[in-house]
Amino acid sequence: MGYDPTKPMEGRISDLGPPNYEQFFPPVIKANKGKWLWHEILQPGVLVHKSETGDEVYTVRCGTCRLVSVEYIREVCDIADKHCDGFLRFTTRNNVEFMVDSKEKVQPLLDTLAGLGNRFPVGGTGAGLTNIVHTQGWVHCHTPATDASGVVKAVMDELFEYFTSMKLPAQVRIALACCLNMCGAVHASDIAILGIHRKPPMIDHSRITGVCELPLAIASCPLGAVKPAKAEVDGKEIKTVKVNVERCMFCGNCYTMCPAMPLADPEGDGIAILVGGKVSNRISAPKFSKLVIPFLPNTTPRWPETVQAVKQILEAYAADAKKYERVGEWAERIGWEKFFEKCDIPFTMKSIDDYRLAYDTWRTTTQFKYTSHIK
Amino acid sequence: MAKHETPLLDQLESGPWPSFVSDLKRQAEKKPECWDILGILELSYKDRITHWKHGGIVGVFGYGGGIVGRYADVPKLFPGVEHFHTIRVAQPSSKYYSTANLRQLMDLWEKHGSGMTNFHGSTGDIILLGTRTENLEPFFWDLTHDMGQDLGGSGSNLRTPANCVGQSRCEWSCYDTEEVCYHLTMHYQDEIHRPAFPYKFKFKFSGCPNDCVAAIARSDVSVIGTWRDNIRIDQAAVKEYVAGNYPPNGGAHSGRDWGKFDLQKEVIDLCPTECMWMEGDELKIDDKECTRCMHCINVMPRALRPGADQGASVCVGAKAPILDGAQFSTLIVPFMKVSKDNEFEELIEFIEGIWDWWMEVGKNRERVGETMQRVGLPTFLQVMGIDPIPQHVKEPRSNPYVFWKEEEVEGGFERDIVEFRAKHAA
Numbered sequence: 001m002g003y004d005p006t007k008p009m010e011g012r013i014s015d016l017g018p019p020n021y022e023q024f025f026p027p028v029i030k031a032n033k034g035k036w037l038w039h040e041i042l043q044p045g046v047l048v049h050k051s052e053t054g055d056e057v058y059t060v061r062c063g064t065c066r067l068v069s070v071e072y073i074r075e076v077c078d079i080a081d082k083h084c085d086g087f088l089r090f091t092t093r094n095n096v097e098f099m100v101d102s103k104e105k106v107q108p109l110l111d112t113l114a115g116l117g118n119r120f121p122v123g124g125t126g127a128g129l130t131n132i133v134h135t136q137g138w139v140h141c142h143t144p145a146t147d148a149s150g151v152v153k154a155v156m157d158e159l160f161e162y163f164t165s166m167k168l169p170a171q172v173r174i175a176l177a178c179c180l181n182m183c184g185a186v187h188a189s190d191i192a193i194l195g196i197h198r199k200p201p202m203i204d205h206s207r208i209t210g211v212c213e214l215p216l217a218i219a220s221c222p223l224g225a226v227k228p229a230k231a232e233v234d235g236k237e238i239k240t241v242k243v244n245v246e247r248c249m250f251c252g253n254c255y256t257m258c259p260a261m262p263l264a265d266p267e268g269d270g271i272a273i274l275v276g277g278k279v280s281n282r283i284s285a286p287k288f289s290k291l292v293i294p295f296l297p298n299t300t301p302r303w304p305e306t307v308q309a310v311k312q313i314l315e316a317y318a319a320d321a322k323k324y325e326r327v328g329e330w331a332e333r334i335g336w337e338k339f340f341e342k343c344d345i346p347f348t349m350k351s352i353d354d355y356r357l358a359y360d361t362w363r364t365t366t367q368f369k370y371t372s373h374i375k
Numbered sequence: 376m377a378k379h380e381t382p383l384l385d386q387l388e389s390g391p392w393p394s395f396v397s398d399l400k401r402q403a404e405k406k407p408e409c410w411d412i413l414g415i416l417e418l419s420y421k422d423r424i425t426h427w428k429h430g431g432i433v434g435v436f437g438y439g440g441g442i443v444g445r446y447a448d449v450p451k452l453f454p455g456v457e458h459f460h461t462i463r464v465a466q467p468s469s470k471y472y473s474t475a476n477l478r479q480l481m482d483l484w485e486k487h488g489s490g491m492t493n494f495h496g497s498t499g500d501i502i503l504l505g506t507r508t509e510n511l512e513p514f515f516w517d518l519t520h521d522m523g524q525d526l527g528g529s530g531s532n533l534r535t536p537a538n539c540v541g542q543s544r545c546e547w548s549c550y551d552t553e554e555v556c557y558h559l560t561m562h563y564q565d566e567i568h569r570p571a572f573p574y575k576f577k578f579k580f581s582g583c584p585n586d587c588v589a590a591i592a593r594s595d596v597s598v599i600g601t602w603r604d605n606i607r608i609d610q611a612a613v614k615e616y617v618a619g620n621y622p623p624n625g626g627a628h629s630g631r632d633w634g635k636f637d638l639q640k641e642v643i644d645l646c647p648t649e650c651m652w653m654e655g656d657e658l659k660i661d662d663k664e665c666t667r668c669m670h671c672i673n674v675m676p677r678a679l680r681p682g683a684d685q686g687a688s689v690c691v692g693a694k695a696p697i698l699d700g701a702q703f704s705t706l707i708v709p710f711m712k713v714s715k716d717n718e719f720e721e722l723i724e725f726i727e728g729i730w731d732w733w734m735e736v737g738k739n740r741e742r743v744g745e746t747m748q749r750v751g752l753p754t755f756l757q758v759m760g761i762d763p764i765p766q767h768v769k770e771p772r773s774n775p776y777v778f779w780k781e782e783e784v785e786g787g788f789e790r791d792i793v794e795f796r797a798k799h800a801a
Binding site for chain 2: 002003005008009011012013014015016017018019020021023024025026029033034036037038039040041042043044047049057059063064065066067068069070071072073074076077080081086087088089090091092094096099118119120121125126127128133135137138139140141142143144147149150153154156157160163165166167168171180181182183184185187188211216219220222251253255259262264265266269279280281282283284286288298300301302323324355356357
């Protein structure tokens with residue numbers, strides 16, 4: 001028997017939660033949990049962990065495009081069946097990891113992966129670039145200002161050598177969010193790619209009454225730009241909203257709440273670049289990413305302006321930062337004026353904060369460096 | 376469903392990084408609706424706007440969330456994605472899988488859905504991307520009956536919790552992130568499946584301050600492992616690092632010549648509190664001054680280990696910018712034992728203390744971090760019955776706009792102007 005739509009609650013099972021993780025542990029993980037002593041990165045993408053029992057586990061990390069098919073997952077399973085006793089895991093940055101319990105088993109696994117075209121690039125460890133945490137984009141979401149999968153592919157193609165090597169001062173985390181809901185990690189990444197709008201919402205007066213709870217749309221605006229209003233539709237006066245265009249900074253949150261306020265636009269929409277965020281507590285406290293490029297266009301399908309900007313920042317950082325220094329630590333040490341100069345990014349008014357606690361970000365000291373910005 | 380011309384997307388098939396376009400095309404050979412995914416995406420690449428209609432409310436009986444409804448705005452052109460709902464499936468802790476489990480899930484998804492997935496959503500769920508409304512209940516039936524698995528969370532509820540790899544494969548994890556994540560996910564199934572909160576609420580569990588699951592940035596309750604005794608030093612191993620026999624940072628920088636390992640420059644001089652020094656050939660740490668940032672341990676994993684008296688720091692209130700700006704979680708409990716021995720009692724009591732208060736006073740669509748800002752950290756601490764300590768702040772306030780309660784001030788607030796005037800004429 002299966003689901004019976006005439007008796008929907010009959011035989012229903014609920015509140016099971018996820019499967020217990022322990023049943024999916026490779027034997028060497030099960031035997032050594034909590035007993036690990038140290039680890040080492042043998043080569044880009046290959047880790048070894050040593051246990052106090054003397055056991056070792058070797059992990060091979062591969063990049064994935066996160067948006068993957070059933071066929072791809074079956075291919076992952078084939079690899080794990082062949083080399084890893086039928087076990088595998090995914091990382092918090094959507095890489096896939098294959099584990100084996102002896103060094104002799106590593107090379108055959110690497111050979112299998114290398115034989116699968118470019119589908120399983122090995123890397124993403126140490127002081128390199130790993131996978132880009134990203135969102136739904138035009139593949140599934142209704143509020144994006146840019147795509148996710150396509151931009152990520154374009155950026156990773158260009159920076160691929162950094163995924164398969166470990167030659168940066170520290171690991172570099174790139175993240176992408178297709179609107180400023182910032183699903184994922186854009187607000188705390190070394191380099192962040194963020195979809196933005198630049199035009200206020202249109203208001204569909206003919207639909208708003210039926211589809212929108214007006215007080216929610218009004219309360220959704222961080223700047224109080226949405227006000228109640230009246231409009232005439234088919235000779236009848238209806239309740240609607242108006243947007244004070246001077247106060248609107250195009251966040252799109254009113255559209256999230258109200259389907260009658262769409263704002264997507266092919267020319268208006270694009271990408272902003274933020275840099276210098278981190279989540280770890282290593283040496284310095286976690287940092288938010290800061291906006292350094294206010295707008296780059298949505299140039300489909302390969303976003304060359306965005307790719308170039310990310311590469312420029314990454315390479316300026318790689319050339320100048322000290323060992324262990326994250327992008328944000330580097331920028332703060334040299335000063336943001338130097339960051340803009342070294343990355344060859346024009347500084348614009350858009351990078352100056354004007355939202356609420358903005359004052360704390362202005363320079364209330366005479367300490368600054370003379371850069372090309374001072375004429 | 377026919378194949379569409381995709382000249383723009385075709386350009387994303389070249390290059391070294393795995394191509395989602397090639398993968399979609401391969402899947403389309405078996406699941407023709409994937410041609411329509413490519414078709415509608417190509418149209419978005421041409422028009423440079425999304426082609427998904429606003430919102431979409433679908434689900435399964437008994438639950439108030441778990442499925443994100445979605446409809447194409449051009450269903451006639453692309454009937455295969457007319458309905459394109461996403462199902463969130465609860466993932467196992469640390470995202471370990473057996474191939475048997477994954478193959479069974481993939482078979483189910485091939486039967487009921489588009490054949491496309493996300494491994495994984497940012498919150499942690501397995502994302503099954505794209506199916507029709509009428510398939511939701513049959514899929515859920517098979518998922519629960521055949522696989523014993525469940526949906527994840529969506530809406531104004533507890534979302535799917537997630538954790539770092541933890542003790543299963545990391546020497547630094549200061550508590551069992553997998554077990555607490557699993558235990559709390561099971562404990563709060565009702566809060567996950569039936570939205571009862573002012574807004575969404577997330578848990579994340581990291582084993583140490585490296586924070587590999589980004590708990591401090593991406594969860595309302597961020598549990599981050601730490602210790603309160605001394606860093607364990609193996610002096611013989613320190614010597615091996617100095618001698619160049621062990622690679623610093625586990626070999627993380629081996630792609631570039633950074634010169635010979637320099638313990639002074641790379642560890643001692645970078646310690647944020649300057650609490651390390653060499654005494655002869657022995658490395659010393661003044662642990663009372665250490666803030667457990669992990670740097671020295673990260674650089675010398677074979678010589679230094681976290682202390683043995685382990686637990687977690689609990690921080691509260693992280694969120695993305697909407698509405699009042701992005702927030703990291705703020706430190707509330709510096710050290711808490713996180714142990715299965717008492718069924719994580721202390722952490723559960725803490726979480727429920729927050730919920731009891733926030734469910735009452737949180738405004739519609741107000742994250743707990745915003746509620747904390749609105750009422751102030753002092754009020755939040757009082758509500759939670761937590762005494763203020765200097766660790767709660769980065770620095771004391773600099774403005775003098777301090778609230779006092781009437782009972783804190785001698786004589787109270789009720790005063791007589793006539794009495795005042797007797798001493799001080801107008």
